[in-house]
Amino acid sequence: MNKSSISVCLALLKRDLRVFRKEWFGKFIDSIFLMATNIIIFAYFMPLMGLKQDYGVFFLIGSIAAYGFFDVISKITTLIADIKGDRLISYNLTLPMSTTMSFIYIASYWALNSAILTAMLFPIGKVILFNQWDFSIISYPKLLIFYPTIHLFYAFFALWLTATIKQISQVSRVWLRVVNPIFMFGGFFYSWQTAFTLSPTVGYLLLINPMVYILEGMRAVCLGQDGFLPFQYSFLALWGFIIFFGVDAIRRLRKILDCI
Amino acid sequence: MSKSFISIKNISKSYQNSKKELKKALKDVSLDIFEGEIIALLGVNGAGKTTLSSILASLHPPTSGDVIWNGKSIYKDIISYRKEIGFCPQKPNLDKLLSIEENLYFSGTYYGLSKKEIEARTELLIENLSLSSYRKSSAEILSGGYKQRFLIARTLMHNPKFVILDEPTVGLDAHIRRQLWDVIKELKKQGITVLLTTHYLDEAEVLSDRVCFIHEGKIYTIDSPENLKKKYQKSCLEDVFLQFLDDSQKDLFQKSENVDE
Numbered sequence: 426m427n428k429s430s431i432s433v434c435l436a437l438l439k440r441d442l443r444v445f446r447k448e449w450f451g452k453f454i455d456s457i458f459l460m461a462t463n464i465i466i467f468a469y470f471m472p473l474m475g476l477k478q479d480y481g482v483f484f485l486i487g488s489i490a491a492y493g494f495f496d497v498i499s500k501i502t503t504l505i506a507d508i509k510g511d512r513l514i515s516y517n518l519t520l521p522m523s524t525t526m527s528f529i530y531i532a533s534y535w536a537l538n539s540a541i542l543t544a545m546l547f548p549i550g551k552v553i554l555f556n557q558w559d560f561s562i563i564s565y566p567k568l569l570i571f572y573p574t575i576h577l578f579y580a581f582f583a584l585w586l587t588a589t590i591k592q593i594s595q596v597s598r599v600w601l602r603v604v605n606p607i608f609m610f611g612g613f614f615y616s617w618q619t620a621f622t623l624s625p626t627v628g629y630l631l632l633i634n635p636m637v638y639i640l641e642g643m644r645a646v647c648l649g650q651d652g653f654l655p656f657q658y659s660f661l662a663l664w665g666f667i668i669f670f671g672v673d674a675i676r677r678l679r680k681i682l683d684c685i
Numbered sequence: 686m687s688k689s690f691i692s693i694k695n696i697s698k699s700y701q702n703s704k705k706e707l708k709k710a711l712k713d714v715s716l717d718i719f720e721g722e723i724i725a726l727l728g729v730n731g732a733g734k735t736t737l738s739s740i741l742a743s744l745h746p747p748t749s750g751d752v753i754w755n756g757k758s759i760y761k762d763i764i765s766y767r768k769e770i771g772f773c774p775q776k777p778n779l780d781k782l783l784s785i786e787e788n789l790y791f792s793g794t795y796y797g798l799s800k801k802e803i804e805a806r807t808e809l810l811i812e813n814l815s816l817s818s819y820r821k822s823s824a825e826i827l828s829g830g831y832k833q834r835f836l837i838a839r840t841l842m843h844n845p846k847f848v849i850l851d852e853p854t855v856g857l858d859a860h861i862r863r864q865l866w867d868v869i870k871e872l873k874k875q876g877i878t879v880l881l882t883t884h885y886l887d888e889a890e891v892l893s894d895r896v897c898f899i900h901e902g903k904i905y906t907i908d909s910p911e912n913l914k915k916k917y918q919k920s921c922l923e924d925v926f927l928q929f930l931d932d933s934q935k936d937l938f939q940k941s942e943n944v945d946e
Contacts, residue, residue, distance in 0.1 A: 427764055429764050429768075429797070430764065432797060433795050436791065436794040436795050437791075437795065439791070439794065440780070440783070440787075440791040440794075443783065443787065443791075444780070444782045444783065447782060448782075511776060511777070511778050512774070512776055512778050513778045513779075513780065514778075515744055515774060515776075515778060516772075516774070516778045518743075518744055519742050519743055519744055519767060519770070519772045520767065520795050520796075521764045521765075521767040521768045521795070521796065522764065522767075523763075523764065683700065683745045683746070684744075684745070684746075685743055685744075685745070685746045685760065685763060
């Protein structure tokens with residue numbers, strides 16, 4: 426990796442953080458509304474209808490892990506609109522960095538953006554659930570490596586979807602046909618163990634879904650290993666998906682944008 | 686004559702259009718661009734001007750052929766080449782959420798300029814391009830003329846040796862066009878090599894040392910406006926260009942007749 430490419434990438438990230446500083450508060454308030462509403466319902470209302478008492482914490486960790494996934498569609502829409510419209514991306518493609526790095530930069534910013542916004546959900550979740558969520562059971566070293574991995578996955582997945590969608594009008598179709606099924610079958614509302622109990626075939630089939638590793642891994646980190654897929658499997662599988670989506674997204678985008 | 690700054694060697698470019706048909710945008714184009722000159726690419730819409738300028742801006746690769754800079758292919762060290770060029774695209778692709786000053790600041794950082802250099806360049810360019818009253822404004826609120834000035838300022842931020850201006854005055858009022866002409870003339874005084882694509886013939890006549898007529902992806906004529914006027918016995922470049930178009934249409938017609946026979 427060329428030194429110039431890295432320094433241009435860092436300079437672009439600094440610019441984006443300057444822009445982010447101007448708009449983070451609005452997004453932060455949006456996330457409070459989304460998270461607080463959902464967690465209150467699942468932690469305090471739903472147990473009265475028979476859900477387990479600790480379902481609120483289970484749901485909160487899933488929400489923190491999946492938060493970046495909710496934002497995938499807006500990222501895709503923004504980039505497709507740029508490619509079809511103003512083409513700010515073409516300015517980046519003439520900067521003194523490699524083409525591959527200019528796509529890695531986009532993914533890095535998306536990852537950083539969702540990681541910062543999601544980080545704010547930890548204290549919000551703690552305030553809402555208070556003593557239902559014990560911070561002492563979190564494995565902080567694992568969190569330190571797994572948390573950025575999740576956001577890198579979302580970023581490269583969004584980049585890959587951008588590269589596969591031809592028209593902005595197809596984005597809503599992608600939401601219905603791809604993003605939502607991945608989310609619903611990814612174990613947001615249940616653990617992989619539950620799916621395996623329902624049917625081992627279903628359990629094994631779900632292992633092709635990257636969301637399973639995100640949710641299982643994050644729950645293993647924040648709630649302890651018992652009842653979830655082994656952390657190292659989730660971590661490695663997720664890196665496999667990042668590499669696959671990353672390499673294929675860059676290959677496709679190079680072709681679409683006809684880059685050097 | 687100055688030494689060649691960039692040599693375009695037998696460049697061809699094909700791409701698939703929306704109907705999946707293969708379209709040849711450039712056909713075996715060769716051209717030497719000399720150090721410190723302003724060279725204008727002239728042609729009707731779809732002639733291949735923007736394709737050629739975007740290849741030189743390293744935005745797209747050619748299908749075949751090469752671009753030689755400093756004695757070697759730009760594709761062997763694209764990053765060093767990109768440090769030396771400034772590309773001002775036709776579409777105003779500016780960062781709308783940042784102010785003019787912030788946009789210029791970050792543009793300097795991409796090219797590794799120090800904070801002091803950035804401040805000095807920003808002051809100079811804001812002054813020279815009359816952007817001072819908008820320096821704190823968001824790029825989004827600028828009118829067409831100011832957007833174009835800002836784009837030129839951003840292009841020049843890192844002091845490039847070679848500047849590519851793709852239709853820099855398209856859609857602008859006459860008086861703003863004239864102001865931008867002064868800016869472009871100033872680049873020549875500073876020894877910067879400029880490639881200007883335009884379909885305004887008066888602009889090419891006033892600004893360029895040489896003009897290059899490009900038609901249907903091929904370069905037909907490269908010469909100074911004065912020589913072209915003499916050669917075609919016309920009083921202005923516009924008449925020369927119209928004559929050239931007439932001749933090339935006849936030429937194409939003749940070729941197709943020969944093929945039919």
